[in-house]
Amino acid sequence: xxxxxxxxxxxGGEAKAAGGxxxxxxxxxxxxxxTLVPALIALVVLGAVVNDxxxxxxxxxxxxxxxxxxxxxxxxxxxxxxxxxxxxSLESTVGIAPGLGALLVIPAAxxxxxxxxxxxxxxxxxxxxxxxxxxxxxxxxxxxRLNAFIVSLAxxxxxxxxxxxxxxxxxxxxxxxxxFSIATTTFLKLPLSVWLxxxxxxxxxxxxxxxxxxxxxxxxxxxxxxxxxxGIRVERVTWVVYVVAGVLAAAAGLCLTGYVGAINANQGQNxxxxxxxxxxxxxxxxxxxxxxxxxxITGVLLLGVVDNLLTxxxxxxxxxxxxxxxxxxxxxxxxxxxxGQAQE
Amino acid sequence: xxxxxxxxxxEPAPAPPLAEAVGVSKRFGSTVALADARLTVVPGESHAxxxxxxxxxxxxxxxxxxxxxxxxxxxxxxxEPAPAPxDRDGWRAKVACVYQKSTIIPELTVAENLFINRQxxxxxxxxxxxxxREAAELLSTWDxxxxxxxxxxxxxxxDRQFVEIARALSFGARFIILDEPTAQLDxxxxxxxxxxxxxxxxxxxxxxxxxxxxxxxxxxxxxxxVFRDARWIATEPVADLPRAALVEAMTGEAADLGRSTGHRxxxxxxxxxxxxxxxxxxxxxxxxxxxxxxxxxxxGSSASGKIELAETLVGLRKPHTGTATLDxxxxxxxxxxxxxxxxxxxxxxxRHAQGLVPELSVGENxxxxxxxxxxxxxxxxxxxxxxxxxxxxxxxxxxxxGPDQPVNGLSGGNQQKVVMARALAVEPNLxxxxxxxxxxxxxxxxxxxxxxxxxxxxxxxxxxxSDELDDLRPCDRVLVFLHGRITAEHAAGWNDHELVASIxxxxx
Numbered sequence: 001x002x003x004x005x006x007x008x009x010x011x012g013g014e015a016k017a018a019g020g021x022x023x024x025x026x027x028x029x030x031x032x033x034x035t036l037v038p039a040l041i042a043l044v045v046l047g048a049v050v051n052d053x054x055x056x057x058x059x060x061x062x063x064x065x066x067x068x069x070x071x072x073x074x075x076x077x078x079x080x081x082x083x084x085x086x087x088x089s090l091e092s093t094v095g096i097a098p099g100l101g102a103l104l105v106i107p108a109a110x111x112x113x114x115x116x117x118x119x120x121x122x123x124x125x126x127x128x129x130x131x132x133x134x135x136x137x138x139x140x141x142x143x144x145r146l147n148a149f150i151v152s153l154a155x156x157x158x159x160x161x162x163x164x165x166x167x168x169x170x171x172x173x174x175x176x177x178x179x180f181s182i183a184t185t186t187f188l189k190l191p192l193s194v195w196l197x198x199x200x201x202x203x204x205x206x207x208x209x210x211x212x213x214x215x216x217x218x219x220x221x222x223x224x225x226x227x228x229x230x231g232i233r234v235e236r237v238t239w240v241v242y243v244v245a246g247v248l249a250a251a252a253g254l255c256l257t258g259y260v261g262a263i264n265a266n267q268g269q270n271x272x273x274x275x276x277x278x279x280x281x282x283x284x285x286x287x288x289x290x291x292x293x294x295x296x297i298t299g300v301l302l303l304g305v306v307d308n309l310l311t312x313x314x315x316x317x318x319x320x321x322x323x324x325x326x327x328x329x330x331x332x333x334x335x336x337x338x339x340g341q342a343q344e
Numbered sequence: 345x346x347x348x349x350x351x352x353x354x355e356p357a358p359a360p361p362l363a364e365a366v367g368v369s370k371r372f373g374s375t376v377a378l379a380d381a382r383l384t385v386v387p388g389e390s391h392a393x394x395x396x397x398x399x400x401x402x403x404x405x406x407x408x409x410x411x412x413x414x415x416x417x418x419x420x421x422x423x424e425p426a427p428a429p430x431d432r433d434g435w436r437a438k439v440a441c442v443y444q445k446s447t448i449i450p451e452l453t454v455a456e457n458l459f460i461n462r463q464x465x466x467x468x469x470x471x472x473x474x475x476x477r478e479a480a481e482l483l484s485t486w487d488x489x490x491x492x493x494x495x496x497x498x499x500x501x502x503d504r505q506f507v508e509i510a511r512a513l514s515f516g517a518r519f520i521i522l523d524e525p526t527a528q529l530d531x532x533x534x535x536x537x538x539x540x541x542x543x544x545x546x547x548x549x550x551x552x553x554x555x556x557x558x559x560x561x562x563x564x565x566x567x568x569x570v571f572r573d574a575r576w577i578a579t580e581p582v583a584d585l586p587r588a589a590l591v592e593a594m595t596g597e598a599a600d601l602g603r604s605t606g607h608r609x610x611x612x613x614x615x616x617x618x619x620x621x622x623x624x625x626x627x628x629x630x631x632x633x634x635x636x637x638x639x640x641x642x643x644g645s646s647a648s649g650k651i652e653l654a655e656t657l658v659g660l661r662k663p664h665t666g667t668a669t670l671d672x673x674x675x676x677x678x679x680x681x682x683x684x685x686x687x688x689x690x691x692x693x694x695r696h697a698q699g700l701v702p703e704l705s706v707g708e709n710x711x712x713x714x715x716x717x718x719x720x721x722x723x724x725x726x727x728x729x730x731x732x733x734x735x736x737x738x739x740x741x742x743x744x745x746g747p748d749q750p751v752n753g754l755s756g757g758n759q760q761k762v763v764m765a766r767a768l769a770v771e772p773n774l775x776x777x778x779x780x781x782x783x784x785x786x787x788x789x790x791x792x793x794x795x796x797x798x799x800x801x802x803x804x805x806x807x808x809x810s811d812e813l814d815d816l817r818p819c820d821r822v823l824v825f826l827h828g829r830i831t832a833e834h835a836a837g838w839n840d841h842e843l844v845a846s847i848x849x850x851x852x
């Protein structure tokens with residue numbers, strides 16, 4: 001090779017860059033899970049400064065209690081988003097699952113079906129209804145290959161309409177005590193709903209990180225064809241995720257019922273916007289294949305703290321929504337900047 | 345080829361080079377993408393740009409087309425400095441690149457694709473009739489036989505390329521960069537592309553041709569420039585540079601390309617795979633046997649049915665009729681998981697589409713097929729994952745920062761090795777490799793094919809499905825598919841002409 005003029009230096013830039021960035025790259029990826037933590041701390045500090053009652057035990061318990069239902073739905077939605085799908089109808093499941101459970105239990109005089117099932121069967125029915133709705137959503141989007149966004153939007157309307165129809169728009173509050181005890185019973189000062197959400201997040205976090213089923217969600221969301229070629233049963237796993245999400249949304253509905261002390265025909269309405277915001281702020285990608293439970297839970301807590309601060313600050317309720325929305329928008333921008341990655 | 349090169353050289357050429365890059369350097373963070381690179385393209389001389397993955401070819405193309413400016417150095421067209429960085433129209437009048445990934449918008453018509461964002465009309469109102477007429481004129485000027493009124497999605501890959509070339513020419517550019525244009529074409533289409541390139545050369549168009557297939561460089565180019573490790577290595581007339589020297593320039597070491605397909609003793613071991621009367625829309629009544637430790641190749645044009653047959657064997661497709669047995673047990677069709685459990689590993693057709701989950705780590709991609717074996721009850725213990733991944737990285741010599749690096753950060757050759765690792769992880773008795781070296785540099789190609797020789801020793805049978813003759817050289821025999829049927833069989837020792845003739849359906 002007489003015409004070889006330039007000599008390669010030390011194996012080229014590729015190898016050199018690789019050596020230096022090895023440790024930093026992994027550390028940076030782990031850091032991304034916690035990008036929201038500084039924002040959360042800043043908010044807590046701000047809250048403590050502006051309001052004396054913010055950092056009290058009572059208020060913190062109240063924030064957690066109020067966030068439990070949201071957390072469960074965010075968890076459900078995160079699982080679906082990571083798998084590369086979307087389910088808007090979860091907010092309607094939050095209403096209809098406990099609604100049907102209650103209607104099966106309460107007497108006809110209180111607008112029930114008149115079946116007067118025992119309370120435990122009614123509560124079991126809540127979870128079964130959630131699972132069935134999830135299975136049906138999965139059927140529509142996995143088996144019939146309908147577009148997940150639009151089909152779940154239709155399901156959102158259908159389910160909401162079914163609850164309104166079944167209750168004739170009335171509020172149900174004649175349920176037996178077990179329907180409320182998840183929010184009223186406390187363990188170590190915290191309501192059971194908070195413990196439930198924490199356990200669910202813990203289990204989901206573990207499965208997503210350390211179990212092949214969890215890792216399959218990332219593979220499917222990242223590249224379904226590659227997942228299929230690696231022997232992952234893409235349809236089946238996706239379907240299971242829908243069912244799990246339905247059950248989680250039903251559990252969220254039960255928590256909300258206990259928290260409110262009644263079931264309104266509007267229970268869960270418009271919740272999905274907050275859910276999506278919390279998930280995306282928490283770093284769950286709308287395109288699938290990306291996101292962690294650490295991120296999702298910080299997203300939930302951030303919004304929970306904001307909501308609480310607005311209440312404590314006694315913002316006029318007419319304006320609360322606009323301010324809450326603006327803060328979500330702001331948080332999305334911040335998380336985009338701090339993560340350095342496009343929100344897809 | 346030598347004749348035309350000589351003719352070009354004989355012409356008095358005082359004209360400045362059509363395109364020229366001098367002392368161009370570019371860094372991305374700590375990575376040097378180009379260091380003091382140069383390139384001189386003379387009008388009328390098809391110029392090949394070759395180099396391994398990561399040699400800096402893509403960076404140079406992006407600088408030559410004005411996508412980003414060099415850190416230092418200069419680009420000149422016709423002896424004049426290149427247009428300002430933001431002057432897209434200025435750049436488009438000088439140079440255009442037809443990328444491997446089409447920039448045609450499938451849902452728009454051919455005519456609109458040609459005139460996108462500059463549709464003819466009056467006061468901003470698009471004159472559709474006029475656009476179609478002008479498109480037809482443009483296409484006929486460059487002899488592209490495509491109906492301008494059809495949606496672009498109905499075109500095949502080749503016609504899309506031709507439309508892209510016509511669009512580039514309509515901006516006035518006479519310097520066209522073709523970035524791996526043959527990657528998705530079959531033999532006949534490649535021939536058509538080359539014919540078209542030669543015709544366009546006669547009309548005054550000059551090509552910069554990028555390809556991993558060195559044979560094509562010899563077929564269609566007069567001059568070749570070699571890059572290695574972000575640097576310019578050599579520029580030579582193609583006729584003066586034998587194949588071995590070219591490979592040496594690319595890899596920096598003497599390569600063993602003279603590996604002949606010598607005669608091999610027929611494999612006498614027991615039958616591993618027996619396929620009987622398998623039919624599907626894409627292939628008809630296929631029967632074949634593969635013995636233990638035997639390596640067979642499936643060749644044929646892109647629509648011959650060879651890939652569909654392979655995908656059936658690995659569980660990605662279900663055949664209409666027929667059976668197949670692996671070590672005497674019926675093969676579970678249409679279920680990848682069961683096929684893997686039965687002892688089949690495979691490298692799918694396209695690593696981007698089916699081989700890798702880009703955001704996930706090297707380790708996770710490499711062990712995705714065995715995620716049930718990395719801990720109790722489906723739990724994946726980080727230690728087991730890391731050790732399995734480290735084994736794959738070491739065994740296949742994958743260049744990576746480590747098992748935790750996202751796989752999309754690797755070069756093409758190393759990504760393909762990860763896909764290979766994923767296939768080997770199941771410890772297959774039958775390994776099916778579909779286009780195992782597509783878009784991979786020479787060195788990685790050799791490493792990937794060397795694995796075949798290694799695992800056959802252990803009694804694993806291998807089926808290689810490829811459009812590239814080099815991929816088929818390790819085979820004991822090559823079966824040729826034509827229109828869904830096996831039409832020929834070549835034992836080891838075949839020569840290229842015979843094989844190509846039967847692939848093309850030309851009886852020799």
